[in-house]
Amino acid sequence: MQKEIVITGISGRFPESDDVAEFSRNLYQKKDLVTESSKRFELGLYGLPKRLGQLKDISRFDNEFFDVSQKQAHLMDPQGRILFETTYEAIVDAGKYETCTGACICLELFNYIEIDCLNIIGKTFSLRLCHKANSELPSEKGGCNPDDLRDRNIGVFIGNSYLESQEFHLYDIESINDCTLFGNGNNQLPNRISHIFDFKGPSVVLDTACSSGMMALYFAVQSILRGEVEVAVVGGVNICLRPGTSINFHKLGALSNESKCKTFDAEAKGYARSEVIAAIFLQKSDAARKKYASIIHIKPNIDGYKEKGLAIQWGPVGDVGVLQDTVGSDVVIGGTISQSIRSRLSVLDKFLQQKHPVVLSCVPYLQTETSSTKISKPSILSAVGKIFGITDISSTNPELSLLEPGMDSLLEVELRHLLERDYDLMIGISEMRKLTVKDLRKLEGSEADNIETSHNSEATEDIPNINVLNIEEVPLLFNTQDKSQLIPKDTIVRLNTVKSGIPLFMIHPIEGTVGMLCSLAQLISVPVFGIQYTAEAPEDSIEQVAAWYWMHIQKINVGNRICLAGYSFGSALVFEMALQAENQPHQYPEVQNIFFLDGSPALLRVYSQKYNSSGVKREIDILFSFVMVLGVELNTLKFKEELMSLSSRTERIKCTAHKLKAFYRNMTAENLQTAFDLFHKKLEMIIKYSPKRKLQKDVILIKAEHSISVTCNISETFDLEKDCDGNITVYTVRGSHKNFIEGEDAKDLALILSDTNSSEMFPDMYLSTM
Numbered sequence: 107m108q109k110e111i112v113i114t115g116i117s118g119r120f121p122e123s124d125d126v127a128e129f130s131r132n133l134y135q136k137k138d139l140v141t142e143s144s145k146r147f148e149l150g151l152y153g154l155p156k157r158l159g160q161l162k163d164i165s166r167f168d169n170e171f172f173d174v175s176q177k178q179a180h181l182m183d184p185q186g187r188i189l190f191e192t193t194y195e196a197i198v199d200a201g202k203y204e205t206c207t208g209a210c211i212c213l214e215l216f217n218y219i220e221i222d223c224l225n226i227i228g229k230t231f232s233l234r235l236c237h238k239a240n241s242e243l244p245s246e247k248g249g250c251n252p253d254d255l256r257d258r259n260i261g262v263f264i265g266n267s268y269l270e271s272q273e274f275h276l277y278d279i280e281s282i283n284d285c286t287l288f289g290n291g292n293n294q295l296p297n298r299i300s301h302i303f304d305f306k307g308p309s310v311v312l313d314t315a316c317s318s319g320m321m322a323l324y325f326a327v328q329s330i331l332r333g334e335v336e337v338a339v340v341g342g343v344n345i346c347l348r349p350g351t352s353i354n355f356h357k358l359g360a361l362s363n364e365s366k367c368k369t370f371d372a373e374a375k376g377y378a379r380s381e382v383i384a385a386i387f388l389q390k391s392d393a394a395r396k397k398y399a400s401i402i403h404i405k406p407n408i409d410g411y412k413e414k415g416l417a418i419q420w421g422p423v424g425d426v427g428v429l430q431d432t433v434g435s436d437v438v439i440g441g442t443i444s445q446s447i448r449s450r451l452s453v454l455d456k457f458l459q460q461k462h463p464v465v466l467s468c469v470p471y472l473q474t475e476t477s478s479t480k481i482s483k484p485s486i487l488s489a490v491g492k493i494f495g496i497t498d499i500s501s502t503n504p505e506l507s508l509l510e511p512g513m514d515s516l517l518e519v520e521l522r523h524l525l526e527r528d529y530d531l532m533i534g535i536s537e538m539r540k541l542t543v544k545d546l547r548k549l550e551g552s553e554a555d556n557i558e559t560s561h562n563s564e565a566t567e568d569i570p571n572i573n574v575l576n577i578e579e580v581p582l583l584f585n586t587q588d589k590s591q592l593i594p595k596d597t598i599v600r601l602n603t604v605k606s607g608i609p610l611f612m613i614h615p616i617e618g619t620v621g622m623l624c625s626l627a628q629l630i631s632v633p634v635f636g637i638q639y640t641a642e643a644p645e646d647s648i649e650q651v652a653a654w655y656w657m658h659i660q661k662i663n664v665g666n667r668i669c670l671a672g673y674s675f676g677s678a679l680v681f682e683m684a685l686q687a688e689n690q691p692h693q694y695p696e697v698q699n700i701f702f703l704d705g706s707p708a709l710l711r712v713y714s715q716k717y718n719s720s721g722v723k724r725e726i727d728i729l730f731s732f733v734m735v736l737g738v739e740l741n742t743l744k745f746k747e748e749l750m751s752l753s754s755r756t757e758r759i760k761c762t763a764h765k766l767k768a769f770y771r772n773m774t775a776e777n778l779q780t781a782f783d784l785f786h787k788k789l790e791m792i793i794k795y796s797p798k799r800k801l802q803k804d805v806i807l808i809k810a811e812h813s814i815s816v817t818c819n820i821s822e823t824f825d826l827e828k829d830c831d832g833n834i835t836v837y838t839v840r841g842s843h844k845n846f847i848e849g850e851d852a853k854d855l856a857l858i859l860s861d862t863n864s865s866e867m868f869p870d871m872y873l874s875t876m
Contacts, residue, residue, distance in 0.1 A: 109390040109391045109392045110390065110391040110400045110401075110402075111327055111330055111331070111388055111389070111390060111391070111400070111401045112388070112389060112390070112391050112394050112397035112398075112399065112400050112401070113386050113387070113388060113397060113398045113399045113400075113401065114199075114200035114250070114387050114388070114389050114394045114395065114396055114397055114398065115195075115196040115197055115198070115199035115200030115201075115250065115386065115387030116196055116199060116384070116385070116386045116387070116398060117191075117192040117193075117194075117195035117196040117199060117384070117385055118192055118382060118383060118384030118385065119161050119162075119188055119192065119381075119382065119383045119384070120139070120161070120382050120384070121139035121140065121141070121159035121160055121161065121380055121381060121382070122137070122139045122141065122160070122162060123139070123162075124162060125195075139159055139380075140157045140158065140159045140365050140366070140378050140380065141157060141158070141159075141160060142156050142157045143158070143160060145160065146158065146160060146346055146347060146349075147347075147349040148349075151349050151353075152349070152353050152356070153356065154349065154352050154353060154356050154361075155356070155361055155362065155363055155364070155365040155378065156365065157365030157378065158346055158352075158365070158378065158379055158380070158381075159378060159379065159380025159381055159382075160346070160380075160381055161188075161345070161381045161382075161383070164184040164187075164188065164345065165184075167179055167182075167187040167188075167190075167191075172190050172194075172302050173302065174190075174302070183269045183270070183271045184271065184345060184347075185266065185269060185270075185295070185343040185344075185345050185383060186269075186294065186295050186298060186343075188343075188383045189264070189295060189299065189341055189343055189383055189385065190298070190299065190302065192341065192383055192384060192385040193262075193299050193303070193339055193341065193385045194252060194303075195385075196339065196385040196386055196387045197250050197252050197255065197303075197339070197387055198250065198251075198252065199250075199387070200250040200387040200389065200394070200395065200396075201250030201251055201395060250387070250395070252303060255303065255304075255305070255337075256303065256304040256305075257304055257306060258305065258306060258307075258336060258337075259305075259306050259307045259334075259335050259336050260300075260303075260305040260306070260307045260335055260336060260337050260338065260339065261305070261307035261308045261309070261310075261326060261329050261330075261334065261335035261337075261338040261339070262296040262297075262299045262300050262305060262307070262308075262309045262310070262338070262339045262341075263296065263308075263310050263312065263322040263323070263325050263326040263329075263338060263339070263340050263341070264292075264295045264296045264299075264310070264311045264312070264322055264340075264341040264342070264343065265311075265312050265313075265314075265317075265318030265319035265320070265321060265322035265323075265340075265341065265342040265343070266292045266295055266311055266312075266313060266318060266342070266343045266344070267292075267313045267315060267318055267344075268292070268344070268348070268351055269292045269295075270345055270346065270347035270348040270351065271347055271348075292311050292313070293311050295311055295341075295343065296309040296310055296311050296341075297309045299339065299341075305339075307329075307334070307335040307336075307338070308329065308334065308335065310322075310325065312325065317406070318342065319340075319341075319342030319384075320404075320406075321406060322340050322341065322342065323340050323386075323401075323404060324404050324405075324406050326338035326339075326340045326388055327388070327401055327404050330388060330390065336389075336390075336393075337387065337388060337389045337390075337393070338387075338388045339385060339386075339387060339388075340385065340386050340387075340388060341383075341384065341385040341386075342382065342383075342384050343382070343383045343384075344380075344381055344382055344383075345381045345383070346379055346380075346381055352379055355379065359376065360376050360377065361376045361377065361378070361379065362375050362376040362377055362378055363375070363376075365378040366378060388401070486525075486529060486546050487543070487546050487547065489524055489528065490508075490521065490524070490546060493520055493521055493524065504542065504543045504544035504547065505542055505543070505544060507540070507541070507542050508521070508538070508541050508542070521538065522538060523666060526663070526665075526666070532660060532661070532662075532663060592617070592618075592619065592736070592777065592778070592781035593618075593640070593641060593777060593780055593781055593784065594618060594619045594620075594638035594639065594640050595640065596638065596640070597637060597638055597640050597642075597643070597654075597655070597658045598611075598635055598636070598637055598638075598658050598659070598662065599620065599635065599636045599638065600633070600634070600635055600636075601620065601623060601624055601627030601628075601634040601635065601636045602627045602628055602630060602633065602634045604630070604631060604632055604633045604634070605633060606632075606633070607631065607632030607633060608632055608665070608667050608668060608669055608698055609632065609633040609634070609635060609664045609665070609668050609669070610630065610632050610633065610634045610635070610668070610669045610670075610671060610859060611634075611635045611636075611637055611659065611668055611669070611670050611671070612627070612634060612635070612636050612637065612671045612672075612673065612676070613637050613655070613670070613671065613672040613673065613676030613677075613679045613680050613683075614636070614637060614638050614639055614673070614675070614676050615673045615674040615675045615676055616674060616675035616735055616785065616788055616789070617735055617736070617785075618638060618639035618640075618781075618784055618785070618788065619638050619639075620636030620637070620638055622847060622848070623636060623673065623847060625847075625848050625849070625852060626847045626848065626852045626855060626856055626859075629852055629853060629856035629860075630856045630859050630860050631860040632669075632859075632860055633664075635662075635664075637655050637658070637659075637676075637679075639651070639784060639788060641780065641784065645787040645791070646791070647791055647794065647795070648678055648679060648682050648791050648792065648794075648795040649682055649686075651679060651682075651791065652679055652682035652683040652685075652686055653686060655679065655683060656683060656686060656687075656694055659694075659695070660694070660695075664695070665695070666695050666696060667695055667696045667697075667698045668695045668696075668697060668698065669697070669698050669699040669700075669701065669859075670683055670684060670697055670699070670700050670701065671700075671701035671702075671703055671859060672701070672702060672703060672705060673703040673704065673705065673847065674703070674704060674705040674843070675705065675710065675788065675792065676703070676705070677702040677703065677705030677706050677707065677709070677710065678705075678707045678710050678792055678795055680700060680701070680702065681700075681702075681706075681707050681797060681801060681829065682795075682797070683697075684697050684700050684801055684803060684805075685797065685798070685799070685801055688801065688802055688803065697803065699806060700801075700803060700804075700805045700806065701805075701806050701807075701808060701858075701859060702805060702806070702807045702808070702824070702826070703808050703847070703855070704808065704809055704810045704813055704843050704846065705824070706807065706823075706824035706825060706826050706829070707795070707797060707829055708820065708824055708825030708826065708828055708829060709820060709824045709825070710792050710795075711792075711795075711796075712819070712820055714789075714792055714793040717789070717793060722750065725755060725758065726746055726749045726750060726758065728785075728786055728789060729749060729758060729759070729762050729782070730742065730745065730746060731789070732762070732781075732782050732785045732786075733745070733762065733765070733766065735785070736766065736769070738765070738766060738769050740765065745765075748761065749761060749762070759779050759782055760775065760779070762778075762782065763775045763778035763779050763782070766778050797829050800829055800830060800831045801829060801830045801831065801832065802830075802831050802832055803830075803832045804832040804833040804834070804835070805826060805830055805832060805833075805834055805835070806834075806835045806836075806837070806858070807823060807824060807826060807834060807835070807836045807837070808836075808837045808838075808839060808855060808858055808859075809824070809836065809837070809838045809839070810838075810839065810840075810841050810842055810843050810846040811838055811839065811840050811841060811842075811846070812841065812842040812843070813842075813843055822836065823836055837858055839851065839854040839855050839858075840854060
């Protein structure tokens with residue numbers, strides 16, 4: 107059986123704290139360790155924030171104890187000198203016989219102290235630590251006297267990006283001697299330790315910016331698992347001596363002007379720089395005399411996929427800071443941009459497939475008392491307190507934001523799921539970040555639809571109304587409008603009365619309504635909703651319409667997972683909605699299945715080419731398409747000649763509306779003109795639409811046997827492989843583009859849409875784009 111890797115020793119110098127014990131006391135006493143001092147450089151230099159997390163004293167060093175000459179010690183960077191001390195102390199700490207009840211593992215991550223060790227998605231690293239008391243002491247063979255470790259296969263892994271004193275020693279050319287290089291290169295940090303302690307294992311410095319310390323820990327763990335080393339020293343160092351480094355981050359916009367860490371604040375105002383020099387000692391459990399924590403698993407997320415440069419993790423999940431971006435011919439420094447979540451989800455997928463156990467969080471389940479008339483729900487405050495590990499959250503400051511006790515992206519998702527599942531409350535990301543204890547108290551006594559959030563004791567602002575609808579409150583299509591109605595009233599309608607299963611949202615074709623999908627929906631065994639293009643919908647781009655539809659979906663209490671299906675024109679909208687869900691996975695429900703019903707973005711691009719003409723001819727072609735879509739048969743040549751003879755666009759639209767009035771007698775000419783305007787806007791949007799990137803999820807294409815694509819030069823997959831990186835499954839069902847969604851032909855289609863996993867139909871094509 108493989109032995110655990112455990113942390114058995116720890117030592118460090120932290121802001122205003124000479125050791126771990128003092129640092130722990132200061133944190134428990136809620137002392138502000140970010141101080142205003144000029145011992146590093148002038149306060150407010152070049153507009154820098156005036157406060158900094160600083161070590162007490164970096165000037166002292168017992169060079170004789172470590173057998174370092176005075177000449178070498180004088181030219182050695184303070185980070186290297188103090189790292190000798192913390193390494194020695196961590197080794198000695200590992201050799202003490204005592205029972206441990208847990209420890210604060212403080213590895214420096216380049217410029218801020220990372221305390222949250224289990225934020226799988228939102229950070230660069232995933233680390234699972236298991237803290238527990240250990241009163242069972244192993245055998246004597248793991249003794250940790252530094253002298254006993256000499257000439258042993260022990261690795262040293264140090265995370266560091268800058269040695270701040272290097273420039274000072276290199277400035278005066280005349281003063282450079284044979285010790286300058288070795289004292290001021292960060293590659294010497296681990297090598298000097300290996301030399302002084304006579305370790306024979308690998309000696310490595312890791313520089314991956316913000317994740318340097320965690321990357322050092324990763325390689326140390328892997329080295330032990332592979333048997334390359336017996337034990338390992340892991341260190342993280344950062345001192346802020348040089349103002350130029352801080353100025354770089356300040357110009358980037360990454361620092362908080364208040365010198366407070368607001369990385370996860372709703373406004374994402376940056377963080378405060380801090381100093382730390384820490385070391386931990388790793389061993390296998392069978393050789394350990396004690397343990398602070400077990401490292402069950404660790405996984406990096408450094409893969410080169412971050413397209414815009416070095417990512418600094420501030421701002422909401424899904425946004426990153428960039429060192430450099432290009433706008434036209436101009437270079438823009440700083441700011442935040444949207445970044446794909448694909449690489450993070452890929453790492454999470456691999457992480458969850460490992461043999462190691464993964465625990466996100468555990469919330470105890472308490473059986474509540476019930477009566478025949480009312481089911482009592484647990485207190486919202488109590489449930490939220492358990493998520494944060496706060497025994498009595500009601501006793502805390504009512505103005506306390508949920509961000510302050512440490513709400514990271516995972517806790518945020520868990521909290522949203524709790525409020526949705528147990529209290530029927532749908533709250534968006536931005537609103538969640540503004541919630542206070544006071545707001546939670548307001549929710550205790552009512553099933554509130556609106557949440558008033560306090561921003562300070564003197565003034566309040568309202569969070570935008572959160573109107574949560576139960577499924578039963580969504581209007582049934584055949585209860586609200588005629589199937590032939592051209593201008594829908596409701597954006598979302600129910601198409602069947604099924605209440606169980608993952609809901610399926612079907613997006614309208616070019617007509618803008620979903621009336622033609624009603625009969626299909628009755629054959630589907632999951633809840634089906636139709637999404638329609640109303641007069642209030644955006645008209646500038648497919649991207650805006652997709653975001654508009656997501657906003658309306660979020661108003662319905664449909665759970666955490668949905669499926670999307672787009673018929674014909676709706677396929678482009680489904681594609682864009684899926685892209686937006688990939689970009690912001692914490693904002694929208696998870697899209698489990700993506701269906702393209704006899705359409706694709708590429709197919710629509712091909713058909714839009716016939717509107718490449720300009721002027722009156724293009725306008726007439728669009729009017730004729732509008733008539734054809736409505737199923738009205740006219741003499742094509744005569745109709746176009748009549749329109750061509752008219753002098754203005756208004757007259758041509760009126761003429762078309764007059765002809766349609768004979769078939770749509772229940773609609774006024776004005777309504778028909780409005781319907782054409784909406785049709786024209788949708789057509790212009792699809793002509794302009796080009797996906798910004800490829801979709802990563804798997805997709806399902808369901809084609810009609812006699813599809814409209816037979817007249818196009820397009821692949822059997824409707825060229826989905828050009829827009830998708832995931833796998834493409836293709837089904838072909840009986841019928842034509844118009845009738846495969848109706849009557850007997852719709853049964854096969856309904857079977858696939860109801861449950862692709864248990865469908866009796868076999869796909870006629872399965873394309874892997876990997």
